[in-house]
Amino acid sequence: MPFALTAPPTPPALLHPSGVWFFNWVIPILGGLVVLLAVIDTVRRRRLTWGFLFLTNSMLVYWMETVGDWGQQLIYSPTFAQHHLLDWLPLKTPNDPLFMPFAYACYWTVHAWIVLKIGQFLVNRYGWSLLKAIAVLAIPVNYAWDFLVEATAAAMGWWVYDPGIGPHLEFANGGKFTLLWTIGLMTFWPNLIAYWAGKPPIRTLNHFERFLGLQRFTRPKSPVPAAAAPRDAQNAADGATLVADQRTAARVGPTAQFDTFLDYEVSIARWKFELARFGSWFVIFQVSFFAMTVLPLLIMRVATGSHSIYVP
Numbered sequence: 001m002p003f004a005l006t007a008p009p010t011p012p013a014l015l016h017p018s019g020v021w022f023f024n025w026v027i028p029i030l031g032g033l034v035v036l037l038a039v040i041d042t043v044r045r046r047r048l049t050w051g052f053l054f055l056t057n058s059m060l061v062y063w064m065e066t067v068g069d070w071g072q073q074l075i076y077s078p079t080f081a082q083h084h085l086l087d088w089l090p091l092k093t094p095n096d097p098l099f100m101p102f103a104y105a106c107y108w109t110v111h112a113w114i115v116l117k118i119g120q121f122l123v124n125r126y127g128w129s130l131l132k133a134i135a136v137l138a139i140p141v142n143y144a145w146d147f148l149v150e151a152t153a154a155a156m157g158w159w160v161y162d163p164g165i166g167p168h169l170e171f172a173n174g175g176k177f178t179l180l181w182t183i184g185l186m187t188f189w190p191n192l193i194a195y196w197a198g199k200p201p202i203r204t205l206n207h208f209e210r211f212l213g214l215q216r217f218t219r220p221k222s223p224v225p226a227a228a229a230p231r232d233a234q235n236a237a238d239g240a241t242l243v244a245d246q247r248t249a250a251r252v253g254p255t256a257q258f259d260t261f262l263d264y265e266v267s268i269a270r271w272k273f274e275l276a277r278f279g280s281w282f283v284i285f286q287v288s289f290f291a292m293t294v295l296p297l298l299i300m301r302v303a304t305g306s307h308s309i310y311v312p
Contacts, residue, residue, distance in 0.1 A: 072182050081097065
């Protein structure tokens with residue numbers, strides 16, 4: 001008799017989750033709407049905005065989630081609507097929820113926005129550099145973020161680490177939530193990618209773009225005639241790095257308004273430059289996410305010899 005392949009069993013904690021409708025409907029609709037609005041804003045301005053770049057590139061790294069989940073022995077409830085686009089991967093968790101790419105777009109963008117907002121407060125309050133502020137925030141913000149999201153997920157039966165690596169909390173339904181691995185690992189990439197991306201709105205080339213040499217396609221912006229400078233002294237003090245105040249920018253078209261805030265001019269066809277900007281974000285997101293999150297998860301599971309009947 002030929003051997004029949006069977007799917008791995010499902011942890012009991014995931015059999016009857018609460019609020020499945022939220023992930024099956026709200027997350028895809030809300031995430032898709034946010035991305036659509038970012039696309040519309042980008043088309044209107046004819047420039048790639050910070051929101052568009054962060055949302056889309058966060059979404060585009062989602063495919064590595066299932067590989068990382070194998071490494072951290074994480075499995076999702078089979079009651080979620082699923083897709084099968086990643087079945088070609090040799091290492092993956094058994095279930096790939098349909099909501100995942102939309103959740104990635106929102107999750108990492110909101111995280112970056114929060115870190116940068118709090119970081120800017122520390123910069124203004126204590127005179128720190130933004131890098132120092134984000135480094136100080138990395139552990140407390142990520143632990144609070146992960147406790148809120150991951151602990152809620154385990155308690156609700158949405159996904160669990162089973163058995164997971166290292167110390168963990170276990171809820172009454174059997175859901176497990178790890179306390180060191182992988183929360184400790186996740187204090188690095190989300191905060192570093194936020195710092196590299198820079199604080200919106202866009203004023204200059206960020207770390208991605210400078211690292212990949214896009215500055216060779218730019219030149220310093222030409223001096224603006226005195227008549228175009230802000231007339232209000234307080235606005236001039238507050239916006240010393242701007243070539244015009246926001247009231248002036250608001251009266252011009254959306255493309256010119258975007259360019260008003262930049263400290264550089266582009267020396268090649270603008271569409272080529274914007275494509276190069278997107279390429280720099282894409283490359284840094286993909287390489288850094290794999291190197292800093294997925295690869296360590298795979299190495300840890302292989303090195304520890306951890307076995308899971310649920311994520312074989």
